[in-house]
Amino acid sequence: MRHWLIKSEPDAYSIDDLQRDGREPWDGIRNYQARNFMRDEMSVGDRVLFYHSQVKPPAVVGVAEVAGDPYPDPTAFDPDSPYHDPKSDPDDPRWILVDMAYVGHLQRPVPLPEIKEDAKLEGIMVARRSRLSIQPVDKKHYDRIIKLGGGIVHR
Numbered sequence: 001m002r003h004w005l006i007k008s009e010p011d012a013y014s015i016d017d018l019q020r021d022g023r024e025p026w027d028g029i030r031n032y033q034a035r036n037f038m039r040d041e042m043s044v045g046d047r048v049l050f051y052h053s054q055v056k057p058p059a060v061v062g063v064a065e066v067a068g069d070p071y072p073d074p075t076a077f078d079p080d081s082p083y084h085d086p087k088s089d090p091d092d093p094r095w096i097l098v099d100m101a102y103v104g105h106l107q108r109p110v111p112l113p114e115i116k117e118d119a120k121l122e123g124i125m126v127a128r129r130s131r132l133s134i135q136p137v138d139k140k141h142y143d144r145i146i147k148l149g150g151g152i153v154h155r
Contacts, residue, residue, distance in 0.1 A: 002041060003142035005049040005126055006064070006100070007133045015050045015062035015105060023067050023101045027075045028083040030095065034134040039096050041136070042066045048100060049137060049145055051126065052109075059109035060145050063152050067101035107150025120144045 006026065008014065018024055029035055043066060050062040072093035075083035088094040116127045121144055125135040137145075146152060 002043065002046045003048070003137040003139055004037070004042065004046060004066075005051050005060070005135045005137050007051045007053040007126075007135075009054040010052045011054075014052065015064075015102075018050065018062075018064060018100065018102045019105070021102070023099050025073075025097050026100045027073050027097045029073070029097065029133060030083065030085070031132060034132050035095060037134050037136065038098050039070045042070070042098050044068060047103070047142060049142065057111040057113055059111040060106065060115070060149065061109045062105040063103040063146070064100040065103050066098050068099035070096045070098050073097040104152035104154045106146070107153050110145050110149045114148065115145070118144065118148070 013024070026038070029038065046066040048064040048066065049060045050064050051060050052058060072090065073083070073095040075081040076085040076088040076093065076095040077090055078084055083095075085094060112126065115121050115124065121127060121141055124137065124141045125132070
């Protein structure tokens with residue numbers, strides 16, 4: 001099992017939205033490295049830290065898990081979608097996605113400043129100003145953030 005961090009702006013899609021929906025296609029990823037992580041490295045059952053970005057302070061707020069194998073992102077083929085890519089071909093899709101399933105909220109959010117100050121989280125990608133919306137996370141860093149957040153609450 002691998003561990004990941006996914007970023008989402010809570011006004012676009014929040015951990016509460018994922019809780020309500022239960023499972024959601026993680027669409028609209030238009031960065032090749034993030035796409036490659038989903039396509040080549042994510043596996044069903046991998047645990048995912050859910051990170052709210054573009055808020056003050058940004059924070060890890062919950063946990064999801066990869067709930068399906070990668071498949072073509074249909075928003076790439078939809079001319080009405082903000083994620084439409086006219087160069088993406090349904091017979092050879094450029095963009096893919098995986099489904100994410102809700103696992104739980106953290107007892108308390110773990111804000112980015114706290115992540116940056118914690119010596120046990122040295123090297124975690126999110127603390128290095130990475131703009132990637134999908135990032136690998138070492139198991140020790142995943143476990144530390146869960147601990148700092150007071151554990152996973154299954155609401």
